């Protein structure tokens with residue numbers, strides 16, 4: 001009996017990206033999750049387990065748990081996310097390590113996305129598969145020899161993508177469980193939900209032009225991604241790569257820490273804007289400059305819930321730093 005693992009992305013204080021009334025962490029856990037869990041129970045030859053919903057595997061991996069704690073006997077790991085960009089970006093994709101070729105599960109999962117949401121433009125010629133080497137869990141699982149993929153189900157920032165997922169949620173879940181395990185589940189999924197009666201149109205307030213962050217003072221992936229959008233840096237993935245861990249920056253949840261001193265594009269952009277040395281590493285001097293600019297206590301230290309980050313989020317929501 002093969003045992004597969006499904007991981008809901010973000011969580012543990014990080015809501016992930018937001019759009020169209022949803023957040024990534026709660027969409028996968030609360031909207032899609034119950035349907036996945038229902039079909040997982042109907043499997044006869046395979047087992048699907050779910051990673052602890054109260055945790056964010058990404059944050060756990062950063063502390064040496066998470067991806068490091070998954071048994072090497074696990075047949076496959078599938079981490080579920082939604083993408084975010086401008087409201088016109090559409091389609092989903094399956095991310096695998098650039099050191100591998102897609103396996104049958106990757107192809108099957110990508111086919112499910114293609115069927116219900118369509119593929120993101122950049123992966124149309126690769127059957128919905130995108131290869132990367134800059135994601136933490138992806139790299140840890142690759143190193144450990146455990147089959148892993150990160151699935152972007154569609155763009156949470158695209159109303160059409162979200163509508164398609166929500167309308168077909170039960171069928172999407174059934175097909176995903178089948179794709180992940182390679183096992184057919186008997187019975188048919190619930191029909192797409194009937195369109196809700198249309199309420200009398202009322203004047204809608206002007207939509208904010210940018211994704212609205214929760215002002216929670218936590219520097220997670222959604223905040224990093226908005227910052228990447230704001231500075232229009234390459235790779236708007238919500239990850240602040242190649243940071244050097246210190247007490248000052250250890251609570252930047254979006255940071256990926258290593259010892260390379262390579263730094264990150266978005267930090268370079270932030271540093272240029274702050275007029276400090278642009279080495280791409282968000283250390284004490286950069287944080288002090290940011291705190292001064294945000295008008296908060298300039299102690300050079302990002303707290304787990306930070307006033308400086310709250311102000312940054314407020315300004316990002318107004319799209320004016």
Ligand SMILES: [Zn+2]
Nearest residue numbers: 009016081082
């Ligand atoms: Zn995500």
